[in-house]
Amino acid sequence: MEYQIGFLEALNVMYITGNFFATALLIFFEIIPFIFSVFLYRIVASRIAKIFSIFLFFLFICLFLFIGLIPVCNSGWQIDGNTYHINAYLSSDDVQISGMEIGFVDFESEWEPVWRESGAGVPGLGTGRYRLKNDKKALVFNHYYQRKLLLISANDKYYLIGHPGIKQLYDELIRLGAHKKKFCKQ
Template identity: 35%
Template sequence: MAYQLDYFAVIKAFFMPFNLFFLLLFLGPVAIAVFVAYRTINRYRIAILLASVAIPILILSLISFPEVGSGWNLDRNSLKIKSPPVLTTIQLPEARVELVESSGSWQTTLRINGSGKPGLAIGWFKLQNGKKAVVFRHLHHAKMVVLEYQGEFYILQHPGVEDLYMELIARGAKPTGL
């Protein structure tokens, strides 16, 4: 059982859920270039249009590669979490786990070290309850799994996280009220 992001899932996270700022960040240069190309001499129009499309695509491609492969992989008695810059393995018999609402005290408030997009948050975050945790959040879901292992907290939030919670308990993680 695994949940890992491919390249297109990372790209989709820029635009889902809809965020006007990110849309303007990538489509703004295209709109400006089209306007400039319309008002300039013909020989420059093609070059300006190609650059206006190629530059945002190049930027989007380059900043998306580090997140490809992020997620988790569940082995027999361990859970491997890749949430750059964190790569960790949790031994399930020693872990405590809880399924909580995403609107509760386990919400992220400040990114300490990692990456954030409208539909993807990975890395170290400070939480509303004052704790620090490794977070993997993809496409905002109503529930999230909170794990505690060796004094560190880990949060996994994505569609289908309820199934992960049931599987973690079946493989030895202790359900508890975190």
């Protein structure tokens, strides 16, 4: 069982999630190379220079897209036997399932991530090492900023996981030997 962010999903969370700022940046950084390429294409007479201007335009598109997407590609988790592997940009960890305690917490509880220490945050995905509202540190993977997160505690480390279908991960971890725990104060 696994949940990984691939290239197309990274493109979706980065540019198509309805975030105005990210979309404006994309348009801005694509219009400038386009205008430059058209200008270069119009003022030069040689065929090689015209081909070069078209090449520059596509190079800028590719660079902007890939530089923005590299941090989030391959973020996610997978279960391999009795090991739960989580991969967040610049951070990853392996946890033995039989030694973990798990439970659901609300995003706006004392377990809320408030400060990213390392990782990547883009519209639709937060991943990396965070300081939480309760002053603990956790490795976080939150796809589409879910309001209900799965909190995993193992070896005095914390992991916050959120994505569509998180209940299936919870059920699978319980089936494989993880222990239920209530983390929030009632």
